Amino acid sequence: MRICRVAVDDDLFFGLIEGLSDAGEIGEGTLVALLDGHPFGELAPEGRIFKASEVRFVAPILPSKIIAVGRNYAAHAKELGNEVPVSPMIFLKPSTSVIGPGEPIALPWQSEQVEHEAELAVVIGRLCSDVPVDRVADVVLGYTCANDVTARDLQKSDGQWGRAKGFDTFCPLGPWIVTDLEADAAAISCVVNGEVKQRGSTGDMVFDVAELVSWISSVMTLLPGDVILTGTPAGVGPIKAGDEVSVTIEGVGTLTNPVVDRG
Ligand code: ZN
Numbered sequence: 001m002r003i004c005r006v007a008v009d010d011d012l013f014f015g016l017i018e019g020l021s022d023a024g025e026i027g028e029g030t031l032v033a034l035l036d037g038h039p040f041g042e043l044a045p046e047g048r049i050f051k052a053s054e055v056r057f058v059a060p061i062l063p064s065k066i067i068a069v070g071r072n073y074a075a076h077a078k079e080l081g082n083e084v085p086v087s088p089m090i091f092l093k094p095s096t097s098v099i100g101p102g103e104p105i106a107l108p109w110q111s112e113q114v115e116h117e118a119e120l121a122v123v124i125g126r127l128c129s130d131v132p133v134d135r136v137a138d139v140v141l142g143y144t145c146a147n148d149v150t151a152r153d154l155q156k157s158d159g160q161w162g163r164a165k166g167f168d169t170f171c172p173l174g175p176w177i178v179t180d181l182e183a184d185a186a187a188i189s190c191v192v193n194g195e196v197k198q199r200g201s202t203g204d205m206v207f208d209v210a211e212l213v214s215w216i217s218s219v220m221t222l223l224p225g226d227v228i229l230t231g232t233p234a235g236v237g238p239i240k241a242g243d244e245v246s247v248t249i250e251g252v253g254t255l256t257n258p259v260v261d262r263g
Contacts, residue, residue, distance in 0.1 A: 003039045003142065004176040005100075006032055006055035013046065014039045015055075017176055024253050026052045039177075040125055040141065040224040059100035059173045060144055061123050063227040066093040066171060067216050068119075068148055070161075072206050072231025079234050088207050088215050091161045093148070093229070097171035101255050106169045106262035107241060111151035116239050117232035118190035118198045118247040121146035122209055123177050124226040131217040136210040139222070142179035145247040145255035147172040147190075148229050150236075172247075172257045173227065183209045187250040188233060192243055200233025202249075 002017040014035040021027040030052035036044040070089040071077040077084050099105070107114050125141030148165065149172070155164035183202060190198035202208075207215070212230060216222070239245055243259040 001142075001179040002176045003060065003179065004032060005058050005060045006034075006050075007058055008034070008050065008055050012058065016043070016045075017052070024251070038224070057101050057175055059098050060175070060177045061173065061225050061227065062098060063095055063123075063225050064223045065095065066097070066227045066229060067091075067220075068093055068165065068229035069207070069212055069231045072212075073200060073204050073233045074206060075200075075204070075234035076232055076236065079236070084206050088212055090216060090219070091165060093171050094166050096168055097166055099169050099172050099257065101172070101174035102257065103172070104169065104258045104260040105147070105149055105172065105239065105245070106167075106260055107239075108151065108167045108262050110163075111154050113151065113153040114239055115150050115152045115236045116190050116192065116197065116245050116247075117148035117150055117236050118188055119146045119148050119229045119232050120183065120186065120188060120202050120209075120249055121173060122183070122213060122228040122230060124213075124222045124224060124228070126224055127221065129217050129221040131214050133210045133214045136213045139217075140209070140213065141224070142177040143181045143183055143249070143252060144173055144177045145175070145249050145252055146227070146229050147245065147247050147255065147257065148232060149239075171229075172255055174255045175253050178252045181251050186252070189248050190235065191246045191248070192237070192239060197237050198233050198235035200235075202230070204233065205230060
């Protein structure tokens with residue numbers, strides 16, 4: 001099942017997507033069936049069905065918090081000269097950093113070096129804490145693509161990562177949430193202006209999805225809609241105004257965002 005969030009005129013709705021192309025992309029026959037209310041628990045169809053071309057796709061979820069995991073792929077830890085941590089290394093991104101597919105990543109004047117980080121995002125489906133590893137599937141709503149946009153120069157100079165990871169527009173999410181993904185063996189890539197920059201597999205994570213959700217839920221209560229960014233494979237690099245950056249996860253789809261200077 002694919003859960004999206006769309007704008008119809010001035011109103012926002014969750015919806016279910018049907019009829020993607022064989023490549024998993026929006027095509028002529030793609031339809032969006034609107035849902036009544038939220039996508040947690042029993043789904044209630046609202047009744048109206050639109051062609052995908054008649055609606056605007058927005059970020060598939062607005063989380064109360066985004067918990068991100070650093071250095072969760074050994075090759076990426078190494079490329080930045082870091083050791084692989086012995087337990088998950090987590091940090092928070094503000095909910096206000098979220099944007100949806102097609103919305104611009106705005107480069108802040110404070111940084112000279114903003115970089116892309118393609119990541120698998122886990123969307124939590126119910127309130128939970130202290131979730132055992134073997135119960136994690138019960139609390140996950142699904143998965144989507146994320147770009148953990150990072151001001152690399154500020155990450156180094158600040159020590160703390162709150163500013164480097166927290167600017168508005170620094171958390172593109174989308175294009176939709178897939179509820180039935182083999183999350184521990186999906187190809188993940190990042191393409192900038194048509195050139196492949198990152199290519200990896202979620203199977204290369206140091207801590208897998210179940211371990212991450214369990215571990216994080218032992219620290220903080222997770223709420224429906226909260227998002228966990230699971231780390232990025234090797235190949236991170238700079239983006240500049242005028243670029244187009246895409247994150248693709250096999251079985252999910254492609255999240256594409258243009259890059260602009262913040263006005
Ligand atoms: Zn990251």
